[in-house]
Amino acid sequence: MITLTVNGNAHQVDVDPETPLLYVLRDELALNGAKFGCGLGQCGACAVMVDGAAVNSCVVPVGTLKGRRVVTVEGLGTNGKSGVLQQAFIDEQAAQCGYCIAGMIMRAHALLERNPAPSDADIRTHMEPNLCRCGTHLRIFRAIRRASETLGRSPAQPHPAGR
Ligand code: FES
Ligand code: FES
Numbered sequence: 024m025i026t027l028t029v030n031g032n033a034h035q036v037d038v039d040p041e042t043p044l045l046y047v048l049r050d051e052l053a054l055n056g057a058k059f060g061c062g063l064g065q066c067g068a069c070a071v072m073v074d075g076a077a078v079n080s081c082v083v084p085v086g087t088l089k090g091r092r093v094v095t096v097e098g099l100g101t102n103g104k105s106g107v108l109q110q111a112f113i114d115e116q117a118a119q120c121g122y123c124i125a126g127m128i129m130r131a132h133a134l135l136e137r138n139p140a141p142s143d144a145d146i147r148t149h150m151e152p153n154l155c156r157c158g159t160h161l162r163i164f165r166a167i168r169r170a171s172e173t174l175g176r177s178p179a180q181p182h183p184a185g186r
Contacts, residue, residue: 027088030098040086045069047085048095056096056125067153070126071095077133096125108132111170119157127153131167141171
């Protein structure tokens with residue numbers, strides 16, 4: 024039995040310690056925001072936060088998470104009461120198919136937690152590991168910039184692609 028804390032709630036799961044966190048989130052805890060993309064740590068669709076850092080949950084064995092804090096996209100807001108980043112992604116219509124978006128939001132959340140006023144280059148560099156097959160990168164960029172401004176963490180800046 025493995026105990027892990029997700030979105031502030033303690034859970035006990037009866038799985039092999041080598042089971043990827045992504046499988047536990049989706050199959051044991053019904054937290055389906057994080058997605059299975061590559062399963063190899065190369066696309067970011069499965070990104071969640073562990074102790075404040077973005078990680079690809081498809082390559083994190085659940086047995087390594089005792090005493091650590093996991094946050095998923097479900098932990099940032101609820102249906103009808105979106106978190107700031109979630110609302111910014113909605114306002115910028117950043118999703119096309121949407122498959123990458125939970126991972127994008129979680130990686131962006133890690134950035135804003137660590138760097139409250141990211142530059143454009145900071146955003147681009149930080150988000151680079153996450154892939155979007157639909158090519159909505161500019162909208163995703165604008166959503167992160169919008170969230171940063173909403174939080175009052177950085178001065179309003181012109182959007183690079185215009186709006
Ligand atoms: S599914 Fe985890 S990085 Fe692609
Ligand atoms: S919106 Fe489709 S993969 Fe990003």
